[in-house]
Amino acid sequence: MNQDERRxxxxxxxxxxxxxxxxxxxxxxxxxxxxxxxxxxxIAFDLGILADATTGFSGSEIEEVxxxxxxxxxxTSDELTMALLLSEAEGTVPLSVSRAExxxxxxxxxxxxxxxxx
Numbered sequence: 001m002n003q004d005e006r007r008x009x010x011x012x013x014x015x016x017x018x019x020x021x022x023x024x025x026x027x028x029x030x031x032x033x034x035x036x037x038x039x040x041x042x043i044a045f046d047l048g049i050l051a052d053a054t055t056g057f058s059g060s061e062i063e064e065v066x067x068x069x070x071x072x073x074x075x076t077s078d079e080l081t082m083a084l085l086l087s088e089a090e091g092t093v094p095l096s097v098s099r100a101e102x103x104x105x106x107x108x109x110x111x112x113x114x115x116x117x118x
Contacts, residue, residue: 061092
């Protein structure tokens with residue numbers, strides 16, 4: 001991974017820029033190649049809208065939104081749609097919200113006791 005890709009995934013250069021989920025949002029938009037659209041079959045997915053709907057989500061939480069949407073589409077014999085993705089995202093509470101205090105405690109602990117990965 002080069003330095004620009006690392007910045008996209010980590011969400012910026014400074015700790016102030018690295019808010020929960022920002023890295024995942026940037027990664028989604030990077031996958032779109034700047035176009036913001038991903039086409040699967042005859043359905044276009046606006047990744048900018050998905051990124052906005054999943055602010056605060058980690059990459060694995062966004063992945064779970066997609067997996068849940070696929071299961072729902074399969075169980076109802078429908079195609080995966082943008083509306084289904086957004087519905088699943090709306091029904092998901094990310095850890096950055098549900099465990100915000102714990103996440104901040106871990107970050108505070110790491111600032112004093114751990115070495116940065118770079």
